[in-house]
Amino acid sequence: MTKAQWRFEFYRTGVVIITAVLLSLLIIVLVSDMPGLAIKLFLTGPLDSLRHFGNLVEMVVPLLFTGLATTVMFTASQFNLGAEGAFFFGAIGAAFIAVNWNLPPVLHPAVAIVWGGIIGSVFCGIPGALKVKWGSSELVSSLMFNYIAFFLGLYLINYLLRDVTAGAMVSFPFANSSKLVKIIPKTRIHTGLFIAVFTVLVMGVFTYRTRWGYRIRVLGTNIEFARYSGINTTWTIVMSQVLGGFLAGMGGSIELLGMYRRFEWQTLPGYGWTGIIVAILAHNNPFYVPLAALFLAYMKIGSDIMSRSTDMPNEFVAIIQGMIIILISASSFLSKQRHKMIVREAIS
Amino acid sequence: MTSDAVLSMEDITKVYPNGIVANKGVNFSVRTGEIHGLVGENGAGKTTLMQILFGLNQADVGKIFFNGKEIKIDSPHAAIAQGIGMVHQHFMLVPSLTVSENLVLGLEPRRGFIFDKSRGIHITQELSKKYNLKVEPDMLVRDLPVGLKQKVEILKALYRGAKILILDEPTAVLTPQEMVELFNELRQLRDEGNTIIFISHKLAEVKALCNRVTVMRAGKSQGVFNVEDVTEEDISRIMVGRDVILRVEKDVAQPKESVLKVNRLTVVNSFNKRVVDDISFSLRRGEILGVAGVEGNGQRELVEAITGFGSYGLGSILIDGEDIKQLSIKEIRDLGCSHIPEDRMSYGCAPTLSVRMNLLSYKHNRREFNRRFFLMHMSTIRDVSTELVKEYQILCTSTEQEVRCMSGGNIQKVIVAREFSDNPKLIVANQPTRGIDVGATEFIRKRLVELRDRGAAVLLVSADLNEVMELSDSFLVMYGGKINAFIEDVSNFNEEKLGQYMLGLKSQDVDEIGRALHD
Numbered sequence A: 001m002t003k004a005q006w007r008f009e010f011y012r013t014g015v016v017i018i019t020a021v022l023l024s025l026l027i028i029v030l031v032s033d034m035p036g037l038a039i040k041l042f043l044t045g046p047l048d049s050l051r052h053f054g055n056l057v058e059m060v061v062p063l064l065f066t067g068l069a070t071t072v073m074f075t076a077s078q079f080n081l082g083a084e085g086a087f088f089f090g091a092i093g094a095a096f097i098a099v100n101w102n103l104p105p106v107l108h109p110a111v112a113i114v115w116g117g118i119i120g121s122v123f124c125g126i127p128g129a130l131k132v133k134w135g136s137s138e139l140v141s142s143l144m145f146n147y148i149a150f151f152l153g154l155y156l157i158n159y160l161l162r163d164v165t166a167g168a169m170v171s172f173p174f175a176n177s178s179k180l181v182k183i184i185p186k187t188r189i190h191t192g193l194f195i196a197v198f199t200v201l202v203m204g205v206f207t208y209r210t211r212w213g214y215r216i217r218v219l220g221t222n223i224e225f226a227r228y229s230g231i232n233t234t235w236t237i238v239m240s241q242v243l244g245g246f247l248a249g250m251g252g253s254i255e256l257l258g259m260y261r262r263f264e265w266q267t268l269p270g271y272g273w274t275g276i277i278v279a280i281l282a283h284n285n286p287f288y289v290p291l292a293a294l295f296l297a298y299m300k301i302g303s304d305i306m307s308r309s310t311d312m313p314n315e316f317v318a319i320i321q322g323m324i325i326i327l328i329s330a331s332s333f334l335s336k337q338r339h340k341m342i343v344r345e346a347i348s
Numbered sequence B: 001m002t003s004d005a006v007l008s009m010e011d012i013t014k015v016y017p018n019g020i021v022a023n024k025g026v027n028f029s030v031r032t033g034e035i036h037g038l039v040g041e042n043g044a045g046k047t048t049l050m051q052i053l054f055g056l057n058q059a060d061v062g063k064i065f066f067n068g069k070e071i072k073i074d075s076p077h078a079a080i081a082q083g084i085g086m087v088h089q090h091f092m093l094v095p096s097l098t099v100s101e102n103l104v105l106g107l108e109p110r111r112g113f114i115f116d117k118s119r120g121i122h123i124t125q126e127l128s129k130k131y132n133l134k135v136e137p138d139m140l141v142r143d144l145p146v147g148l149k150q151k152v153e154i155l156k157a158l159y160r161g162a163k164i165l166i167l168d169e170p171t172a173v174l175t176p177q178e179m180v181e182l183f184n185e186l187r188q189l190r191d192e193g194n195t196i197i198f199i200s201h202k203l204a205e206v207k208a209l210c211n212r213v214t215v216m217r218a219g220k221s222q223g224v225f226n227v228e229d230v231t232e233e234d235i236s237r238i239m240v241g242r243d244v245i246l247r248v249e250k251d252v253a254q255p256k257e258s259v260l261k262v263n264r265l266t267v268v269n270s271f272n273k274r275v276v277d278d279i280s281f282s283l284r285r286g287e288i289l290g291v292a293g294v295e296g297n298g299q300r301e302l303v304e305a306i307t308g309f310g311s312y313g314l315g316s317i318l319i320d321g322e323d324i325k326q327l328s329i330k331e332i333r334d335l336g337c338s339h340i341p342e343d344r345m346s347y348g349c350a351p352t353l354s355v356r357m358n359l360l361s362y363k364h365n366r367r368e369f370n371r372r373f374f375l376m377h378m379s380t381i382r383d384v385s386t387e388l389v390k391e392y393q394i395l396c397t398s399t400e401q402e403v404r405c406m407s408g409g410n411i412q413k414v415i416v417a418r419e420f421s422d423n424p425k426l427i428v429a430n431q432p433t434r435g436i437d438v439g440a441t442e443f444i445r446k447r448l449v450e451l452r453d454r455g456a457a458v459l460l461v462s463a464d465l466n467e468v469m470e471l472s473d474s475f476l477v478m479y480g481g482k483i484n485a486f487i488e489d490v491s492n493f494n495e496e497k498l499g500q501y502m503l504g505l506k507s508q509d510v511d512e513i514g515r516a517l518h519d
């Protein structure tokens, strides 16, 4: 895309977001018995206290990873939805290291995170490999793999890592050395934030400034042209999925080591799904992933806070997300305005 | 002039989403029973104007009149309803459907509610016979070479029975025989009272076929002329703004050692047919070897085998003495082989990436474009692209423009620029000037000769006989996957005989063909 097109897409995305927010406000007004309070909490809740602000940032971190993961997989035109499974299973991998190993601080989480990433990359890599080997749709296989990740993961936790003395189905506690350090008092914001921001920059540079990123982009636009350009398409497809899986797995590990004392997820945490929306909202551009993640996290935290004190359920945020996906992917949305804008510029 | 016009477009202005003004106040009108030529350089706005007429594009300013009444054409559907048909420059066919399914798409013959497949095939055969454009009704469109796709497009438009038929560069890949057939057909359609709008870069065709011609330049109409009143030179001067010489000045070739050696090559396709059948030839440094022949006689498979795009069963291909059978496309490229593919949109470019990124392509691994820490050298990439765009006179707003938004000829120039700029040892050029305007064709042909003189070996595959004869030092004629003739000296050969070789009515004896393999 040229600069002007990016500018327009930016504007368009802004309008989509505003539309989605306005529509959700309308829904609140229609559904809630206390619309004033609900709207106030929804819109300003995430900023009304340090703790709430902390919640917001805490949620942004995993979304950055899953958003980046999906972004790189989508850039290769592979509709791999495996970030959810890779996130979950990566976290399980990290849990094993956090519980069983004895390493000095810093090194301990680092090893656990890399290990989680490796496990995640296997998870997203397999649908990619199946695609190039047998032509099976990565969309279908990655979706099914998410369930394999989930049940296999629970099995492993249950039989190998479960602390029977704890009341619930949770793992043994993590070694203290394995945890990510909290950086802002009164919140749970942890050093994972730094890793996340750094990863965003790395992925942006990777996509637009390195030859591997170039290969993935060429592959994603025209696979025949990629072949013609001497790019090893099989390898590039698999590697892009492996990289996506690595990011998601890293994200899962960081979330676990930064926010929890034991492994205690009983369901898929959902960051992978939201990561897909992040990627769509960011137009698969890593540099826009933080904005998209921040927005979605804001909506989610806002509605959580709202649901705690009002009669609005927090599932309501799903409506907003659905709306955003529809509006963004409707390529003709606002195209008239765009055209007018351009004609005006061109003729004058 | 507009009084007797059946259809006229007035004051048409079109701005594309990227800000390019493709048409500026264009007036264009056609009469009943004429063949109207539309010519202009690449990017002059011909396709855009016709797409507006066909409802694929909307004009921002301007009106369209049909039989004196203003009409709105906001979709191809509306255009077809008015009796307007169009054959597109970049095909609009459904790749996963068969030829006959594509042909009748939207007007399917039915039995009850169900698509009547055999009637579809029957219709296709009838049409194909009637218009003498041979197609296989059962083939999937995605498996067809461009020449055949073109024929399907033409038949499709004819089937819809257009009163006004727009042909956007229909002859770019047809053979001389097919062209003659098509022209006769078009003349007959005209005599029956239909109107035909004919876009072409081959002015000789325009002279031979059209009654009047509209010349466009940089989005504006330069006027309408009766074809009798102007010469080809006049037209190209109005079009380009200077005199154009298509005759390439070239010295006699000084061939050196062989670069490419093809030895008893046989390619068997997925239908178990020998599409390339035991052919041998060599190509030397400093010569241009043409490959002539009716499209679909193994040329494509030959090119695919040499460039690493397709595999081959028997025989060997040596580039610089190295057997390429096991080599990847990249490794073959690294031997110094560049490749202009016949189908530029499918193979030659990444439409949604920028000119810059398209010029990079297979060179992205090169040291000059890479810095330390795995980073690419963005400023070098930018500078090199800017150079190339200037050198090859590629019309684009900037090197960041998406290739998708350029005119067909300019996309071709991007590909040519990329492939020629690399000091190639061996150039496999498949239809290198397809759809390129006269000025650019002149330029590319000169370049090819220059590269030859600098020691490159050029394999020129072209359906354009003139081009083959004009450029080659010697050439092969392919028929049915075999080499049917080898013409060593282009300057003295018998044109009639050539036609017979191309159609397989005659062939040289083994010894004569054997001369194609030097040393």
Ligand SMILES: Nc1ncnc2c1ncn2[C@@H]1O[C@H](COP(=O)(O)OP(=O)(O)OP(=O)(O)O)[C@@H](O)[C@H]1O
Pocket (backbone or CB within 6 Å): B016, B017, B018, B020, B021, B022, B040, B041, B042, B043, B044, B045, B046, B047, B048, B049, B089, B395, B404, B405, B406, B407, B408, B409, B410, B435, B437
């Ligand atoms: N889809 C598009 N989006 C943006 N710009 C476009 C698009 N299609 C064409 N253009 C621009 O409009 C101008 C006219 O293009 P058009 O395709 O009409 O030229 P043309 O006369 O048909 O050229 P050619 O002989 O190369 O086919 C060009 O400068 C091109 O870059």
Ligand SMILES: [Mg+2]
Pocket (backbone or CB within 6 Å): B046, B047, B048, B089, B168, B407, B408
């Ligand atoms: Mg055109």
